[in-house]
Amino acid sequence: MIRVQNLVKRFGDLTAVDDISFEVRRGEVFAFLGPNGAGKTTTIKMLTTLLKPTSGVLELDGLDPAVERDEVRKRFGVVFQDPSLDQDLTAWENMEIHGVLYGVPRQERRERAEALLKLFELWERRGALVKTFSGGMRRRLEIARGLLHTPKVLFLDEPTLGLDPQSRNQMWTHVKRLNESDQVTVFLTTHYMDEADRVADRIAVIDHGRIVAIGSSRELKERTNTESLEDAFLALTGTTIRDESASAAEGMRQIARMWRR
Amino acid sequence: MRVIYILWLREVKKYLRSRTQVVASLGSPLMYLCVLGFGLGPVFQKAGEGSYLQFMAPGVIGMTVLFTSMFSGIALLWDRQFGFLKETLVAPVPRLWIMMGRTLGGATVAMLQGLLIFVFCLVAGFRPVGLLVLPLAVSIMALIAVVFAALGTVIGSSLKDMQGFQLVMNFLVMPIFFLSGALYPLTNLPKPLAVLTRVDPLTYGVDGVRAALTGVTHFGIPLDVAVLIAVAMVLMSAGAWRFSRIEI
Ligand SMILES: Nc1ncnc2c1ncn2[C@@H]1O[C@H](COP(=O)(O)OP(=O)(O)OP(=O)(O)O)[C@@H](O)[C@H]1O
Numbered sequence: 054m055i056r057v058q059n060l061v062k063r064f065g066d067l068t069a070v071d072d073i074s075f076e077v078r079r080g081e082v083f084a085f086l087g088p089n090g091a092g093k094t095t096t097i098k099m100l101t102t103l104l105k106p107t108s109g110v111l112e113l114d115g116l117d118p119a120v121e122r123d124e125v126r127k128r129f130g131v132v133f134q135d136p137s138l139d140q141d142l143t144a145w146e147n148m149e150i151h152g153v154l155y156g157v158p159r160q161e162r163r164e165r166a167e168a169l170l171k172l173f174e175l176w177e178r179r180g181a182l183v184k185t186f187s188g189g190m191r192r193r194l195e196i197a198r199g200l201l202h203t204p205k206v207l208f209l210d211e212p213t214l215g216l217d218p219q220s221r222n223q224m225w226t227h228v229k230r231l232n233e234s235d236q237v238t239v240f241l242t243t244h245y246m247d248e249a250d251r252v253a254d255r256i257a258v259i260d261h262g263r264i265v266a267i268g269s270s271r272e273l274k275e276r277t278n279t280e281s282l283e284d285a286f287l288a289l290t291g292t293t294i295r296d297e298s299a300s301a302a303e304g305m306r307q308i309a310r311m312w313r314r
Numbered sequence: 315m316r317v318i319y320i321l322w323l324r325e326v327k328k329y330l331r332s333r334t335q336v337v338a339s340l341g342s343p344l345m346y347l348c349v350l351g352f353g354l355g356p357v358f359q360k361a362g363e364g365s366y367l368q369f370m371a372p373g374v375i376g377m378t379v380l381f382t383s384m385f386s387g388i389a390l391l392w393d394r395q396f397g398f399l400k401e402t403l404v405a406p407v408p409r410l411w412i413m414m415g416r417t418l419g420g421a422t423v424a425m426l427q428g429l430l431i432f433v434f435c436l437v438a439g440f441r442p443v444g445l446l447v448l449p450l451a452v453s454i455m456a457l458i459a460v461v462f463a464a465l466g467t468v469i470g471s472s473l474k475d476m477q478g479f480q481l482v483m484n485f486l487v488m489p490i491f492f493l494s495g496a497l498y499p500l501t502n503l504p505k506p507l508a509v510l511t512r513v514d515p516l517t518y519g520v521d522g523v524r525a526a527l528t529g530v531t532h533f534g535i536p537l538d539v540a541v542l543i544a545v546a547m548v549l550m551s552a553g554a555w556r557f558s559r560i561e562i
């Protein structure tokens with residue numbers, strides 16, 4: 054369903070994605086795990102036509118996201134890591150716009166929007182402006198909206214960020230059901246190892262823009278001789294925190310940008 | 315079509331909801347209308363040019379449409395910042411439609427705002443030659459709105475963050491306004507100024523609105539409309555092109 058070969062993305066002299074290759078099969082739940090700044094979001098942005106790769110081959114359902122953009126967009130749905138709601142509209146209006154953009158017929162749109170808003174316990178607040186929502190409510194709305202249409206591939210970039218356990222549970226149950234009943238291929242990233250362990254068929258661990266391991270949760274544990282996925286993850290990526298180097302690099306970039314002005 | 319419509323509706327809804335913004339954006343046109351309108355009136359009269367309020371009211375309407383439509387195009391930067399832009403950019407519809415919906419929505423808002431100022435002009439004492447000319451004046455306002463909403467889209471798609479915004483206001487929007495003949499007649503201008511006013515699309519917009527409402531014109535309505543349509547087409551194409559190349 055997804056094929057990535059020797060994919061590279063550079064921002065100036067920073068290589069965010071460094072020559073990665075992998076495949077995701079039809080109907081599979083595939084997790085992308087990696088420390089902060091590993092290049093997960095960047096990869097998703099390239100697959101979802103928002104960024105052009107520096108080099109390499111991308112394929113989604115046999116199409117190239119960098120070239121056949123409109124065709125590719127018909128095939129996926131995405132919940133982004135950063136907010137993408139219109140805060141000045143109501144929850145219901147955000148759902149409506151999404152449904153129209155994705156060509157969901159009116160009747161179906163209304164029914165599904167209602168069901169999803171109820172599922173994520175936002176139905177009572179459907180008429181309220183999104184800017185009056187709490188962080189978790191926004192996140193739930195974002196997920197509900199992403200599930201309004203049934204795509205062939207669903208990208209979930211840290212969908213459960215900031216969610217309470219109840220909502221996380223609801224969401225994964227729903228996603229799992231979509232995956233089983235409608236054969237939706239799921240590509241997800243998360244920092245909660247238990248989630249990946251629970252839902253993913255296969256897991257790729259990415260670090261510094263490179264894939265360091267790929268396989269099922271059990272295979273990763275076996276390969277690293279560890280008991281839990283968390284330990285396997287730490288064994289594969291080390292225990293140092295990545296934020297610091299990333300933010301130092303970001304700081305340098307900002308200074309460089311200032312000088313270029 | 316539904317896509318263009320819903321994105322158009324989004325702009326209009328947001329406008330109707332943001333009362334403070336409506337009031338705030340009426341501030342500077344009203345100030346021009348009252349302070350300059352009444353302040354320069356006697357001088358203008360003495361120069362034998364008739365009523366200054368009568369002359370400048372169409373200019374202030376043009377100014378309102380200019381500011382509002384440019385602003386709506388640049389609001390793209392807000393959507394980029396707050397993320398909603400991403401939602402539309404990955405949608406399975408041609409980006410051209412998205413750009414059209416946004417731009418036409420912005421243009422509509424600008425027109426509504428222009429009409430509001432028109433009402434204020436009437437209150438201040440402005441008198442159009444008749445009511446029959448109103449549809450013509452509104453159509454020309456619509457053209458002005460489309461031209462500058464498209465220009466705003468071009469700029470909004472080309473800037474990465476809000477830092478360039480002030481630059482655009484000071485070095486593009488303000489000159490467009492001051493060079494448009496909104497505040498002074500186009501006759502007997504010094505040569506450089508005369509040339510600059512003629513490359514400013516708003517000049518033709520203001521001249522058209524003035525012609526429709528008061529019968530006073532420099533170029534004549536056919537030329538005004540032709541120039542506006544041509545510029546609108548060029549800028550819409552440029553906007554569509556820039557918009558289709560946005561990366562996030
Ligand atoms: N638009 C950009 N311009 C410059 N650098 C960028 C840009 N987007 C991402 N980067 C850099 O690319 C690297 C990878 O970022 P990415 O967002 O893909 O990480 P991630 O794996 O999603 O991390 P996280 O877990 O924190 O979400 C980071 O070092 C980041 O600073």
Ligand SMILES: [Mg+2]
Pocket residue numbers: 093094095134210
């Ligand atoms: Mg990320």
